[in-house]
Amino acid sequence: MIEISPHTVAQLLYLVHSDPEELQEALGELRAPDIAEALKELPPDAAAKVMASLPFDLAVHVFDEPELTRHRCAIIQRIDPRRVGPLIEAMSSDQQADLFREVPHEERSRLLATVSESTRSTLRKLLKYPPETAGGIMTTEFASVPSDWTVGRALMLISEVGGRKETVYAIYIVDPATQELVHVVSLRELLTAHRDDNVLDVGRRRPPLTVTADIDREEAARLISKYNLLAIPVIDDQRRMLGIVTVDDVIDALVEESTEDVQRFGGMEALDAPYMEIGFIEMIRKRAGWLCALFLSEMLTATAMQRFQGEIERAAVLAMFIPLVMSSGGNSGSQATSLVIRALALKELSLRDWWRIALRELPTGLLLGGILGVIGFVRIVLWQNIHIFNYGPHYMLLAITVGFALVGIVAFGSLAGSMLPFLLKRIGFDPASASAPFVATLVDVTGLVIYFSVAFLILHGTLL
């Protein structure tokens, strides 16, 4: 298996500046995605030279790689202008749209002028859809045949145009009068059917699975994954075909979404670009917002502590366990949040299930808190008795305080952590905004109040 290595990149870079023939030979060994990966690492000038030395068909495939997205624009400005038009023209329409999304506004019209009128009008349509919708990732290349054709005629068409369509494995049967989508057959079904049969008689007839252009690309991904499709048709309000979303776009979308989910769960805005490609200022911008918001909320802990200043001064020993007790609430909350975020994303849970989760998380949190409470209790009693630290004459009451506070805080953490995504969803936010730091911050303030309340109840009259 050939995969691109820093060595390959260096070698290409060398060949770009020395021997064009050897360069072509070296490139011949590689697949389009490998070349795209190497181009990303090259300076734009060298990348443009590599592109120029590629056979046209391979160049198109390389340029069609979503991997190149953030680099295409710089490369295209350095390619012979006469070659740019045919290259763009031959790309698949979803990648054309992606390219034009990156092009600076002032250059858009210049580039648009290099392509044919039909491509221009397709592009205008595609660019209307936001990139995170089904319309934003669909391609307009698909195989469709009128519903009065035979299997043999359909197969003939596919063997003629097959090479140019992005996918021919699903064939869309449309009503010749209304252009409405009426049936979908797979190439496999077509191949195993009688050549003289009508295409409508192939496979099982039922309303085709479709999506509209404005639905979230994640929903298209979910349907393709659930029904094991290779593509899902995108239709307008009259059930006419606009395009298809293919399984490879869906995989790219899934990988992107899961990167976004992890980053947001880590408590920041999604980066939307590889770590090493993002600028310093952009990085600060993506991280500072949430960090400041969390910091401002966490300031409530200082306010809470001010309320308990008297207690801390009388019993400084109480302060020692604040980080331990508080962080446990955040940790159990973070667990519960991660569970609920994923269950909501996978549609295992819906908004109305919130009370079922609450009824599960409360006993779970109480038991988990109980386990930690016992460990905390034992630790204080043990440290006192083997003389590692002297917590004073009331160490037993202190141990009981820490133990019970942990039960309360961990239970509250689990409950709050599991309810936060529901709450966010209910008020119209993405439940995945409920990050681990967000939950920890939420639980910290309450945790302090619980801790000092338990302390007051148990230590009143002795330490406090």
Add this chain to the structure above:
Amino acid sequence: MIEISPHTVAQLLYLVHSDPEELQEALGELRAPDIAEALKELPPDAAAKVMASLPFDLAVHVFDEPELTRHRCAIIQRIDPRRVGPLIEAMSSDQQADLFREVPHEERSRLLATVSESTRSTLRKLLKYPPETAGGIMTTEFASVPSDWTVGRALMLISEVGGRKETVYAIYIVDPATQELVHVVSLRELLTAHRDDNVLDVGRRRPPLTVTADIDREEAARLISKYNLLAIPVIDDQRRMLGIVTVDDVIDALVEESTEDVQRFGGMEALDAPYMEIGFIEMIRKRAGWLCALFLSEMLTATAMQRFQGEIERAAVLAMFIPLVMSSGGNSGSQATSLVIRALALKELSLRDWWRIALRELPTGLLLGGILGVIGFVRIVLWQNIHIFNYGPHYMLLAITVGFALVGIVAFGSLAGSMLPFLLKRIGFDPASASAPFVATLVDVTGLVIYFSVAFLILHGTLL
């Protein structure tokens, strides 16, 4: 678009117990994945009755749904034993293997006796591979033809067997003597080629992309996604075909992996099952382990606080800012960890890039810490001057302490958070074990030491 609803489930449940004919009619409207989804919600007895009323072909498709994984075993025990053999026999081999993985050991041999000898021997081979490897998710149904065949003969074979193979869109060309895999052509290429050509002359000749059975399924997913494949062949050490991993298995694997990643990042063991299907004890087991480990590590904060007991008693005001200052380090660390975990998973970074990341995270952390430090400083000075709280005569020094401590702690948090996944990977663990709570715990102890060290430097001779 028909999707399964609680209503459908209730309706099926009613029909199971009343009218078998109407049940069949209701089921006729649904697709296999929808029926599988409904079966999951039904009690096993009712699910078995629904299965019994399905036409055989549809029953096979329903049973082939990965969605049913955790339920198949209970259903199969309630189906007419004479029907079980043919049903299992007709499933795709990867799902057969999944079924046998769930069956209790004592029942395995009874079920194995119901299938043919060839299925048994395939199963024995497949069950050797762990489920998270390429071998564990591959299927043995694929279309292969000898390299001396013509295009026409290959197409004929496919139109005959097409209906039974899980995927016929890639055709694997093997050397008739050695059974070695020599070429892969797509059905599209085959359809557009001349019928009399040799299959080896179709498409571009180059060493096929392959994987071995023991590689991680994530790696198979990455290759399928990178090269836009519909399937990738799994070969043995003599380059003979063992099976193929298909794109739909890969999507399922990706979704599962990203659930695992989020849950582990939330600070727990991956659940490996939907939230509502997991038992209470199992849930506690998955969460208590990490929670206790984090709690024990966090106990170091109590130890650190004991060292600073004198400082706290002299200046209780210092204790007030402990939660605020500490949590900021955890938050920035959690951001950095989420970034590096994903970049490592996507292979944007490798182990040897650690110093590049360190060189980026240090200035990022310093600047982010600086921003929070200024906010913290302003807050203390403001509260003092508008008389919300009296921090004492040395409030300015306190504000400076908090400000500088934040710079140090946030910078340390970013650095530690970004290096932790590298460290875990270096010592052989999965970098994705570096959860947000893990990083927070790591940073908390150091944060305390930084805070009190800064306090000692600035407040020495005044408050301390």
